[in-house]
Amino acid sequence: MLENEESEEEEKHHQVKTGAKTRSQTESISLLKRRDKKCFTCRQCGKSFTHKQSLDVHMRIHTGEKPFTCEQCGQDFKRQGHLKIHMRIHTGEKPFTCEQCGKSFAHKGSFKRHINIHTGEKLHECDQCGRMFSRATGLKSHMSVHSQEKPHSCSVCGKSFSRLQSLKVHQKIHPGVRNHMCFECEKTFIRAADLKRHQRIHTGEKPYKCSHCDKRFSRSEHLKRHERIHTGEKPFTCDQCGKSFTQQGNFKSHMIIHTGEKLHECDQCGKTFLRASDLKSHMTVHSQEKPHSCSLCGKSFSRLQSLKQHQKIHTGVRNHVCFECEKTFITAADLKLHQRIHTGEKPYKCSHCDKRFNRSGTLKRHERIHTGEKPYHCTACGKSFTRISSLLSHTKNSHCK
Known part of the structure; x- marks a missing residue:
């Protein structure tokens, strides 16, 4: 009798152990299956994730939360990685360098896109129409042409999109986020159309032709200003001397001649300037720190923008265009100096005579x-x-x- 009881106890113990092991295995398999099925799903757009942390990060798209802030300019970001990349704008760091032309980039994506310029390869083919693309993102964007479904709608204006990414890009128009960046000079724009128009500076595309001569322009407003040379129209007139101008900017620059006021004073040396831009440029004289160095010639600058302008000397890019005569210049300062020919501005007066x-x-x-x-x-x-x-x-x- 005792032996039977002991046997029964051993059998029950074995069943419990076996059952526990079976349950443990079942739970592990179930967990793996759940992970494979991406069990964390966004209730707003239906996108699924394998980890809750990924879902939490994704939800910031809908909530608009941007917990990571740049201490230098105050711009906010959804992810810490995005903030880290953004900081390169302030530090001037460009860790990705092209071996063929030596050009450097702050972003890996920008670097990869640049490499396609040298290779010219188009490896991504649309399986519906056969069109080829040099980048996977280009093909992905193109595929929305074939899709008629537009499940993603803008909550502000109601416009619908076939892809969530397209909706995200569109939504940036409403708050005014400048998220379209030129990979040549890193200038940013709110809309893709503005970026496309800007990129004509680098590509040299000039779709607008003058009806009076063979000159062409990258923008319609530049053409309009140019045609005033042929029509003789000068809509901006100085009420003090009667001189007229084709451009409002030249007219404003001219008016400073009459006022002669130098309202912008340097708080370190007392020197005064006609324009705020002149004072800003002057302030670099007092700054001894020059943390931004040119990788080609070693020259250092106190401001990152000054370094960028200097580097154009090495590349030979002349993207500062005079709208009066279309002459191009490497730096904005050279253009400004040249434009005085058209404006008639003469800011330097002789201390001995009236010249x-x-x-x-x-x-x-x-x-x-x-x-x-x-x-x-x-x-x-x-x-x-x-x-x-x-x-x-x-x-x-x-x-x-």
């Missing part, structure tokens, strides 16, 4: 007439000159060599 000049160097040469200064001397005969060009002409044509 004015559009460049400081020209004023300096003129004032030598009053001061009698002749800094350039002929080493052969000792004769002095106010201009170096006069000295060169003298040494070339005289016999005192």
Whole structure:
């Protein structure tokens, strides 16, 4: 009897152990199946995730939550990784470099897109129409042409889209987020259309042709301004001297000549300027720190923007265009200097007479007439000159060599 009881107890114990093991195995298999099935589902758009943390991050798309903030400019981000990438704008870091042309990029995606310029490969084919694309994202975007279903609607304006990504891009128009970036110069835009228009600077595309001559323009408004040269229209007139201008910007620059006011004062040295932009440029004189260095020549700059402008000298990109004559310049400062030819602006006045000049160097040469200064001397005969060009002409044509 005792033996039977012991046998029964052993059998029950074995069943419990076996049952526990079976339940443990079943739970593990069930957990794996749940993970395979992506059991964490967004209730708003139906997208599923294998981990709850991924769902939590995804939900920020719907809630608009952006918990990661840039301490330098205050811009907010949904993910810490996005903030890390954004910080490269402030640091100037560009870790991805093209081996073929040496151009560097802050983003890996931008670098990959750039590489396609050199290879020219189009490996992604649409299985419905056969069209080829150099990037997978291009093919993915194209596929929405074939799909008629548009399940994703904008809650602000009601516009519908076939892809969630298209809706996300569209929704950025409403709050004014500048999420379309030019991969050539990293300038950002609110709309893809604005980016496309901007990129004509880099591609050289000029779809707008003048009806009076063969000149072409990248923007319709540039064409309109240009055609005033042919029509003679000058809608902006100075009420003080009667001078008229084809462009409003040139008119505003001209008006400063009459006021002569230098309202922008440097708080460190007291120097005053006509324009805020001139003061801003001047302030770099007082800054000793120059953390931004050119990787090609080693020259350092206090501002990242100054470094970017400097680097264009090496690339030879002349994307600063004069809308009056279409002449191009590497830097905005060179363009600004040139535009005084069209505006008639002469901000530099002689302290001895009433003559004015559009460049400081020209004023300096003129004032030598009053001061009698002749800094350039002929080493052969000792004769002095106010201009170096006069000295060169003298040494070339005289016999005192």
